[in-house]
Amino acid sequence: MPDMTKPANHPVIKPKKVGILLANLGTPDATDYWSMRRYLNEFLSDQRVIDFPKWKWQPLLQLIILSKRPFTSGEAYRSIWNTEKDESPLMTITRDQTEAISAQLADQYGDQVMVDFCMRYGNPSTKSKVDAMVKAGCTRILFVPLYPQYAGATSATANDAFFRALMEQKWQPAARTIDPYFDHPAYIDALATSVENGYAKLDHEPDLLVVSYHGMPQRYLREGDPYHCQCQKTSRLLRERLGWEQDRIVTTFQSVFGNEEWLRPYTVEHVAELAKQGKKRIAVIAPAFSADCIETLEEINEEIRESFEHAGGDVFSYIPCLNDNPEHIDALCQFISENLHGWVEKP
Template structure:
């Protein structure tokens, strides 16, 4: 529409609204070599993920890693690929989460809000979605990276990408970035509910809470991720009413030669089996959506490590995904951050 009192020829301006933009990690467009190479190149070139100087890292990345790894990663993605929709499970789930959140947000705020999602790596890109939201009239945006625990390699890099996209806007919207929701009671209750359902209310002898790993060096530099993961496990134990010693906090997806946060999940589950814990459950509280790290790594490599060491029963508890309790958490987080922007 043309603004009131605007001179003749003034460009049309859409009615102002508030945007809700959720961000997930990302996904390749396919599991073929070139799709995997593009995705891995973007992911592994991120300084928040790999902070080795370019002169040392890029020759290794471009000359060796990106020559071989797209083949092995592609095979793993093929095992879990949603062939019906020709997309990764992460994309399928993020779409479902967005649709559910959109329905709840529109029921509460009507056409005052616009709900979209973007990916830090791959498509739809943060820049592409931000441009679409601005063009649709979003003058204010609540930005929600789907990471309960803060880490430089997750929450911060998602914010970085948003800020880079904002730099290209002639008319920048106001933006509120959401803080970690690690200790929100509704998030902890949603996690506990998923555990109770998966285990039929029974208390296991061991529940392994497996979080994505990071170099130990990042912790020593001040990244709060490790502490927030420990807090999640503690709060989950308290919400479930379980005694100490049942939940073990571990870290997966180790990459490279330096020491990462320990214990490593793949080693820990094998040690549990050798100690006689032949029945365990595993949950991944750091992931808002099931993805390659949960559907293939946990249910593949980590399960195999447990079984090869003598384990018999391995129960994987899915991520919260589009569970109504999870959507309620997301909506509550948005409510807290959208205050004063909508009626």
């Protein structure tokens, strides 16, 4: 029976849903020069990432950095590219995570929720996915940056893109963003399980576990960014959960860019020092990344491994990110359910 309270030409109103939008850093569409340049330009033009004045930074970026770096970055991406699906591993893994989370939440909430993912840089864009959720009838959206530790250059810029997308909606959905989960027991348990499983596969127990986080300028810490403190707490809670003494684990920072002093110790330098000090067998884990990507598969497993072995290290073991491990999916679903409180109830 037609709804007599609406005029005949009234737009169709979809049944209400709650959207859960996962967000990761991003990926180039391909490894050629122009695809890499578009991606790097978007990434390195973000003032949450590089906060120099535009008048000073943009000429350097456009005329020098982007004339050379797309070649070297493209080569690095080609070394890890998923050739079967013609996409980066980050895209593959984030999609797998989304499908697993969607299936688990569908069991809990039925068709009341819609789960999808976006990228801060590149495709699929945050705006395109917010548009799709609104068109699908989502009157509420929970935005979930897949960064355990909060940082202005990761969580905050992802939130910025989400809020900008909301600004363009005629009928804005209610919105929430998830808290950082760096110290959540379910996340720490998932990390510890990955370490235990990784060690169980090795012939010899490593002398040390190197917990490597993405770096940032030390200046950001002084300006109030909590990232460094949250990384340190994650490492401490992981060690305590594993029941280890302090000398079995060390926290380091990778991916240094530019001439500014960054958080120390630098992973690539520190692993070489460890080898020279007699720590001949190490394992490395990267808890700041929810999915394996260029910084783990290429930087850690190639550049940092080479630094350790060149300095005399014998056995370098990389423990993969949590990716779509069942423990990680369960943890993410737990965070999401906690943040959905009051929005949707289990049938």
